[in-house]
Each structure stands twice: as C-alpha cells, then as structure tokens.
Amino acid sequence: MRIHLSALGCRLNEAELEQWATAFTGAGDQITTSPDDADVMVMNTCAVTREAVRKSRQKLQRLQRDNPAAKLVVSGCYSELAPASDMAELGVDLVVPNTQKDKLVALTREAFAQPDMPQAATIPATTALFNRNRHRAFIKIQDGCRYRCTFCIVTVARGAERSRTVEDIVNEVRRLESEDVKEIVLTGVHVGGYGSDLDIDLDGLVKALLEQTGIPRIRFASVEPWDLSPGFLDLFENPRVQPHMHLPLQSGSDTVLRRMARRCKTESFNELTQSLRAAVPNFNVTTDIIAGFPGETEDEWNDSMAFIGTQGFGHIHAFTYSEREGTKAATLSDSVPMAVRQERSRQLHELAETLKHAQLQRSIGDTADVLWERGREVTSEDGITLWRHQGYTPNYQRVITLSSTDLANQILPVKLLSIDNGKLMGEIVSQ
Ligand code: SF4
Structure with missing residues (x-):
C-alpha cells in the first residue's frame, strides 16, 4: 500500500509518525509525501486548543477532498475526544484510540492491506477502483451468480441471479440526473448475466438507458469476461458509453483457470481485449489477478505473468491467495507456501506499475x-x-x-x- 502520513500538534505526535513510517516500510508498504497517490492517509490529530481542533478538522477535510478514494485513518487527541458522528462526517474509515497507537500500523494493515482475496471477482475491486463522489453514482442492476468459481464465496452467499427491471433502473437514473449526477457505474455480482431472469440482456439495458435518459456518462464496473453478446462492442460507438472495462482475469495460466472453474481462458480473454481496442483506441482494460492459487506451479506462474504482460492493463488489482472457508478452493490440496504467494504478489505489483505507466504514456498528447x-x-x-x-x-x-x-x-x-x-x-x- 502507499501510505501518506501527517500530524498536527506536539512533538510526540511527530515522533509517532516516524515510528509508523518505519513500521509501514518494514511491512512492505511505501510512504508517499503526496496524499494524491496514497491508498491510505493516516493523520495524527491534536486537540490541545480550540484552534488545534479547528486545524485538525480542516486538515482532515482537505485530505478527504484531495483523495476521496483513499482510506482515512485517524488517531490522536482530537479523534479521541470528537463524537463518532464527527468522524463519520469527515469520512474517517478507522479511528485508532491513543491507547492503541503502538498498534496503528497492524490495525491499519489488517483493515486495508490487500493480501486477501476478493469475496467475489467483482464487488471489492469495484469499490477499490472507482472513486465515489457527488457526480458519480453506482447503480446495482442485478444480484447473484449462476457460476461456481472455486475461490468465490459470494455465489454461495448470494444465490441465483436476480435482475432489476429496466423501468426501475431507468427511473433511478432519471432521478440521479435531476440531482446533477453526471456519471453512473453499472454494478452487480455478475453484470454480464443481467437479464438472464428477464427477457433482456445487458446490451438491451444500456440501449434503454441511452434512449430513455440523458445521463452523460455510463460505465461498467466489474464484468466477468464472458456472457457478453456479439452486439455488446457496438455499444461503445456511442461516446456516452465510457471505454473502460474491469475484466477480472484472475490468472494468465489456462490450467490454473481450469482449477478456478473460470468460464474464460486466455485465448478468449485476449480476443475480447483485442476487439475492445479495435472498437475504441486506447480502450482501458483493468483486471484482478490472484497470486498463489492452490497448486500454482512455478511454470504456471511464469506463463501467467507472460500472458498478463501482453494485455496492456491500465491497472491490476493484485490479490495474494488466501483460503476462504466454504469455498471449493479451500479444500484443494497442494497449497502454495505463503512466502511464495507473497513473492508472486510482489512481482505482480511490479508488472502492474510497468503496464500502467505504459498505458499512461500512450495517452500523452491526446x-x-x-x-x-x-x-x-x-x-x-x-x-x-x-x-x-x-x-x-x-x-x-x-x-x-x-x-x-x-x-x-x-x-x-x-x-x-x-x-x-x-x-x-x-x-x-x-x-
Ligand atoms: S462468476 Fe465466479 S467469481 Fe464471479 S461471482 Fe460468479 S462464481 Fe463468483
């Protein structure tokens, strides 16, 4: 994780910052001087005078405004004394009491580090990827999933696919439009399965939204890279449909994908990304990858990395595999040692940075x-x-x-x- 640290008030607060910086770095995190590119912003607050309280609040507001997507962790005297409602209003995600300051790094990592697998391929990446704000709204279009990927618990917990009616979704979007929302993000557990229980599919829904609402920008959140109809690509001819898709690949090795019971293999994934980029140049494809799935051999990992390297991802959400009770994957023998999983995850982060930089570079001049x-x-x-x-x-x-x-x-x-x-x-x- 990238961590931004700041403090107000006494020397002790400053000194604690130093300790936290050392501990975060030791745990493999990176300290960043700018809040803009932080995943987590930690602030040590002060309440010694009324002015100190005002400044603490002001600083928290500024952090929140500078990077609303980052998690905000607060400790120190102001957070100790302020009511919980103030913390909620300031967008604070975690308050660490003064008595637990020595555990702040562990508590923060426990809450927000991402060594863990997603609950499903879809939902967590969406929340991490898309920055919520007043002008962007998430619309849940369906729930449930008909598949049984072996690492996924959500399919067990959420049951069969159920879609909201087009009319219901259109009405919600019209209401948001009247509140000056400019962009909607269509979300669900298996977005590509939209309409499997109604007489319509995802294309039909998007066409209805284009025809029946004036919302300027429509995005897809996370969409499994299958079940997309042939007409799906044509949607991007309309500039209101934004040329970005988060397509969870999970592994670039076909044998691992088989053990995961994924419906998409590398060849069809590659065909999909090629077609998207043929439809819209510089189409941004982002993804989720799990490092260290049970049985993943060195050769499979190398194949996976080689394939991932060809896909020009603008962002990779990298997960270190962790067993989740209730899933089939948790019963598979041949688990990969944790140190190997973590090393693969580190390599993946490095590749992700390189691919992201290349993608940004391609945009320069546009x-x-x-x-x-x-x-x-x-x-x-x-x-x-x-x-x-x-x-x-x-x-x-x-x-x-x-x-x-x-x-x-x-x-x-x-x-x-x-x-x-x-x-x-x-x-x-x-x-
Ligand atoms: S497609 Fe697989 S990962 Fe996605 S929700 Fe369904 S079972 Fe889970």
Whole structure:
C-alpha cells in the first residue's frame, strides 16, 4: 500500500509518525509525501486548543477532498475526544484510540492491506477502483451468480441471479440526473448475466438507458469476461458509453483457470481485449489477478505473468491467495507456501506499475473530456490563486489540472501533457 502520513500538534505526535513510517516500510508498504497517490492517509490529530481542533478538522477535510478514494485513518487527541458522528462526517474509515497507537500500523494493515482475496471477482475491486463522489453514482442492476468459481464465496452467499427491471433502473437514473449526477457505474455480482431472469440482456439495458435518459456518462464496473453478446462492442460507438472495462482475469495460466472453474481462458480473454481496442483506441482494460492459487506451479506462474504482460492493463488489482472457508478452493490440496504467494504478489505489483505507466504514456498528447471533481484553491509561485482539480477521462485515467476557474462537475476537454507520480497532468483546452 502507499501510505501518506501527517500530524498536527506536539512533538510526540511527530515522533509517532516516524515510528509508523518505519513500521509501514518494514511491512512492505511505501510512504508517499503526496496524499494524491496514497491508498491510505493516516493523520495524527491534536486537540490541545480550540484552534488545534479547528486545524485538525480542516486538515482532515482537505485530505478527504484531495483523495476521496483513499482510506482515512485517524488517531490522536482530537479523534479521541470528537463524537463518532464527527468522524463519520469527515469520512474517517478507522479511528485508532491513543491507547492503541503502538498498534496503528497492524490495525491499519489488517483493515486495508490487500493480501486477501476478493469475496467475489467483482464487488471489492469495484469499490477499490472507482472513486465515489457527488457526480458519480453506482447503480446495482442485478444480484447473484449462476457460476461456481472455486475461490468465490459470494455465489454461495448470494444465490441465483436476480435482475432489476429496466423501468426501475431507468427511473433511478432519471432521478440521479435531476440531482446533477453526471456519471453512473453499472454494478452487480455478475453484470454480464443481467437479464438472464428477464427477457433482456445487458446490451438491451444500456440501449434503454441511452434512449430513455440523458445521463452523460455510463460505465461498467466489474464484468466477468464472458456472457457478453456479439452486439455488446457496438455499444461503445456511442461516446456516452465510457471505454473502460474491469475484466477480472484472475490468472494468465489456462490450467490454473481450469482449477478456478473460470468460464474464460486466455485465448478468449485476449480476443475480447483485442476487439475492445479495435472498437475504441486506447480502450482501458483493468483486471484482478490472484497470486498463489492452490497448486500454482512455478511454470504456471511464469506463463501467467507472460500472458498478463501482453494485455496492456491500465491497472491490476493484485490479490495474494488466501483460503476462504466454504469455498471449493479451500479444500484443494497442494497449497502454495505463503512466502511464495507473497513473492508472486510482489512481482505482480511490479508488472502492474510497468503496464500502467505504459498505458499512461500512450495517452500523452491526446485530448480527452474529463469530468472534473470538486477542487481546491492553491496559490501559484507568482501569487495567483488557482483551482486544482482532479477528474477522470472517459477511459478512467486520473488527470490533474490547474485552472483559473472552478471546474467542479463540468465535463471539459483537457490536453494530456505529462505523467507525475502515476497520474496524468493536463491543461484545459479553451473552448
Ligand atoms: S462468476 Fe465466479 S467469481 Fe464471479 S461471482 Fe460468479 S462464481 Fe463468483
């Protein structure tokens, strides 16, 4: 994980920051000076005076605004004294009491590190991947899954597929539109199975949304890379359907995929990604991969890495395999030693960074429409006040820009100029 640490108040608070930094680094995490690219932001607060309380609150608000996707962990005297409702209002994900400060790193890692497998291929990656905000809403279109992937517990817990009616979904989207939401993300356990219990499929739903609502941007969350109808690709001809899909591959080795009971093998996955990119250049494909599935041999792992390396993923959600009671995989013999799983996961993170950088690099020089999120005022070196905004391109790449006006909730084109700390930097194109 990438961790951003900050403190207010006494020397002790500062010193604790040092200790935490050492412990996080020792556990394999990375300390980042900027909140923008953090997965977790930790703040040591202070309440010695009313001013210290005000500053602690202000700092928490700023952190939340700078990177709403990151987890916010708070400790120190203000978080100790403030009511739980204040913490909720400030978007705090975890409060570590002063008496447990020496366990802050362990508690944070327990809560947010991702050595664990997803509950299903779909839901957790969605929440981790998509940044929620006032202008983006998640629409649950179905529940349940007809398949039995051997690592997945959700299919057992959530039962058969049940889809919401088109009318119901259209009404919800119209309501969100009237509240100025600009982008919807269609989610579910098995999104590609939408409509299996009704007389319609996912294409039909998206076409209805395009015809019956004016919502400017429609995205898919996580979609299993099968059960997509031949007409599915044509949806992307409409620029309101955003050219990004999170397609959980799970492994790049066909023999591992068989043991996982996945319905997609590498060849058909490759065909799908090729077709998506033929339909829309620079189509962003992101994925989930599990490292160290039971029985995964060195050769299978190497094959898997080689295949993953050919897929140009914009992001890989890497999971270290962990046994989950109630799944078939947990009963498989031949488990991979934990140290090997972790080493494979480390290699996967490295490959993910390389692929992501290449994907960002391919975007340099392009102009893209970005939905700008709430910004903050900053003062430039020559004393001018500017707005610093982040937003996402249609293919879900994060862009930062500086503007002389507030761009919040507008979709405006930006020229993509450079990469800084894993993010694109851009300049608004004057209209
Ligand atoms: S397709 Fe597999 S991983 Fe996805 S929800 Fe169904 S059983 Fe779980």
